[in-house]
Amino acid sequence: MKIHKEGRTILTGLLVILVVANIIIFTFMSSMQGFVFSFLTFSVIGYLLVLWFFRLPSRSFVEDENLIISPADGKIVSIEETDENEYFGDTRLQVSIFMSPLNVHVNLFPIAGTVSYYKYHPGNYFVAWHPKASESNERNSVVIENGKNAVLVRQIAGVLARRIVCYAQSGEKVQQGQELGFIKFGSRVDLFLPPGVKLNVKLGQKVNGKTSVIAFFR
Secondary structure: OEEOHHHHHHHHHHHHHHHHHHHHHHHHOOOOHHHHHHHHHHHHHHHHHHHHHOEEOOOOOOOOOOEEEOOOOEEEEEEEEEEEOOOOOEEEEEEEEEEOOOOOOEEEOOOOEEEEEEEEEOOEOOOOOOOOHHHHEOEEEEEEEOOOOEEEEEEEEOOOOOOEEEOOOOOOEEOOOOEEEEEOOOEEEEEEEOOOOEEOOOOOOEEOOOOOEEEEOO
């Protein structure tokens, strides 16, 4: 298992802080063995949790232009037809994936094609599953077009996720499953799909980035 590049600086800094803190506590509070041991245990568990958050598992898949793969790990919390007014200006099928702090937090391109639109929106920090989150929270919107179809991916910040990283650039050609970005500590990703797609997921279903198929192009 690899560690994502977005976590390397954080993990290095956290390790230094925890080591220094434990040395200081051991030096000046050695008589309080219970406290020293508890703090050391807390430090190890806390560091392992952060390490787990930034994990980057290796997953293999076969690219297929007829498939829309999941751009994130998480749980399907919304499937509905909605008016998408930022880019398309028409009705789209919205599929929302909630990412808990325990999920892998890398985001991926669901289809191959060209990035025709990218925009960052500052905003609020409602809980990620809040209905207003898609249009009111801090977010990034990315549209990928392949000549036949277009899909909008929206990275949405939540209460804990206040650091959205997006690697997409307008005009860039991207591959299906390529890294789109990273959201730190709990968040949501919305997909806006053409109305004619054949859905392959249901509400409440858990999905994995790359390996789960959200829908098929007809």
